[in-house]
């Protein structure tokens with residue numbers, strides 16, 4: 001029985017303090033960010049509200065009043081989809097040309113979990129691009145499916161990972177005829193697009209499901225100036241991180257089944273229900289609805305085109321500078337058009353990112369040792385792009401000599417992983433933490449991926465070898481399975 005006398009005594013000890021004397025570090029950080037605005041070339045795509053539906057902005061002025069879950073005020077429910085939530089999902093599916101679209105909270109990550117649960121069973125074989133997001137591995141841990149890894153193309157001159165070819169897929173299926181699904185990421189973080197049509201033709205030929213992680217292509221179904229979405233190229237299921245470039249709020253995403261998808265809608269719906277919170281935020285769900293409405297509006301349409309024009313402007317301006325390298329389709333890639341990958345010769349990408357942040361108050365999406373990734377969002381303006389271009393020109397005019405030091409780190413290894421067991425089996429074995437230098441010969445429980453460039457060095461169940469060590473320099477310790 002609870003000791004109430006004790007409780008009363010404890011309550012007497014509670015020190016009541018004034019609000020300003022109580023620590024709230026995250027609230028402080030938010031306050032600071034409002035006072036120190038920066039120029040934003042990164043997610044979320046609405047870019048501090050510049051690319052947001054006006055009606056939704058007005059509603060948001062009453063944020064505390066509208067914070068609610070789906071069980072009150074006739075908002076409708078997420079699971080099962082009812083009322084306004086259901087209608088909003090239907091409108092999203094219509095906009096995307098999908099048979100079904102499901103609103104996701106917890107990002108595209110939960111979409112990847114649901115894909116795994118809906119399409120894979122224990123021991124099923126699934127062909128996966130090694131540059132997949134870590135949520136795909138979580139899906140493997142959840143289901144017990146076994147990965148057959150495919151390395152994407154390696155583009156040494158840019159230090160990036162690229163497309164997966166349909167030849168690779170066909171070869172892998174031929175070697176593993178019982179494969180259940182092919183699961184690839186396109187576009188990549190840096191924007192490289194794989195030939196999904198040909199890949200889907202191969203999948204159809206061998207009756208294999210195709211899942212495409214199109215997290216970074218959320219705008220594609222909203223403009224014919226954008227590449228064609230995998231939803232219309234034969235994929236069965238596609239995820240879109242609407243919160244990344246589509247203008248919805250962080251964490252809100254979409255999973256869609258294509259018109260001819262072989263995946264059952266009721267199975268997907270059921271699995272999403274198992275995975276989702278039972279208290280979905282109506283504000284986040286509504287942000288998906290608002291983003292869809294905005295992207296379909298005149299202003300939204302104009303801003304999608306503008307985001308491409310801004311990217312083109314940055315590329316064409318910077319290409320004139322011999323010390324600056326900018327990835328373009330002229331280099332032989334098919335690229336997502338609203339992101340720009342830039343390198344300055346002899347300057348670390350991470351250092352360039354720091355200089356942009358500290359000296360110019362410009363925040364970019366990401367950096368590697370070699371380059372930086374700039375997103376040109378639906379909320380960005382051409383004047384902002386000019387500031388970025390001028391800053392990069394100014395920085396490039398200085399002398400740097402970073403690269404010799406960075407050469408070692410240039411690439412994650414293209415090692416063929418030595419798989420000792422499935423990620424799920426490894427997950428349940430129990431682990432210990434060891435010094436990385438002593439991990440050789442042990443089986444990793446860790447999922448180690450530098451993001452970006454986001455290709456796995458080690459996944460759970462894989463043997464750690466000497467060859468891994470140069471790529472684990474940033475890790476003092478790693479988790480390995482207990483020796484039995």
Ligand SMILES: Cc1ncc(COP(=O)(O)O)c(C=O)c1O
Pocket residue numbers: 106107108109110132133135185189213215216241251253
């Ligand atoms: C390719 C890819 N897929 C899925 C995800 C997960 O998306 P989210 O952050 O929306 O959960 C990411 C996140 O960066 C990603 O890059």
